[in-house]
Amino acid sequence: MGMRYVPSDLEGEANKDLEDLRNKLLSRPSPGASGPTGSWRLFRPEVSAAKCVKCGICWLYCPEDVIAWTQRELPRIDYTYCKGCGVCASVCPTKAIEMVVEGE
Numbered sequence: 817m818g819m820r821y822v823p824s825d826l827e828g829e830a831n832k833d834l835e836d837l838r839n840k841l842l843s844r845p846s847p848g849a850s851g852p853t854g855s856w857r858l859f860r861p862e863v864s865a866a867k868c869v870k871c872g873i874c875w876l877y878c879p880e881d882v883i884a885w886t887q888r889e890l891p892r893i894d895y896t897y898c899k900g901c902g903v904c905a906s907v908c909p910t911k912a913i914e915m916v917v918e919g920e
Contacts, residue, residue, distance in 0.1 A: 827887070830887070831886065831887065834872075834886075838881075852896045852897060853880075853897050853898075853899055854894075854895050854896045854897055854898050854899070856899055856900075857898060857899050857900030857918055858900060858917070858918055859900045859902065859915040859916060859917060859918060860893075860895060860898065860900050860915070860916060860918050861874075861893055861898065861900070861902070861904050861905055861913045861914070861915055861916075862913065862914050862915075862916050863890055863891055863893070863912055863913055864912045864913070864914065865890055866912075867910045867911065867912035868890055868891070868910065868912040868913075869909075869910055869912070870885075870887065870888060870889065870890065870891075871909065872885045872887070872891075873907050873908065873909060874891050874904035874905075874907060874908055874913060875891055877903050877904065877907045878903060878904055879901065879903055880897055880898065880899060880901075882894040882895075882896075882897045882898045883904060891904075891913075900915070900918070902915050
């Protein structure tokens with residue numbers, strides 16, 4: 817009989833693993849030579865609370881890492897650095913993210 821690991825706080829460990837992944841593998845948006853890049857965008861993503869299932873796929877695929885997400889919360893988008901590429905909207909399985917014209 818072998819030993820078996822049983823986590824005492826499964827949700828806490830899962831959140832820690834997600835944070836570790838984020839810190840190790842993903843770059844964070846920051847002021848670069850171009851400054852805040854959100855001013856480049858023509859369209860911005862908007863999240864529908866009614867449609868969002870809080871799966872985190874938008875956070876995972878965002879090429880600029882401007883989406884903050886934790887389990888059981890709606891994704892929050894940092895519009896200062898969001899370029900409006902639309903990747904988050906295209907990968908959302910419930911179509912909860914809509915790209916709207918900037919300024920509307």
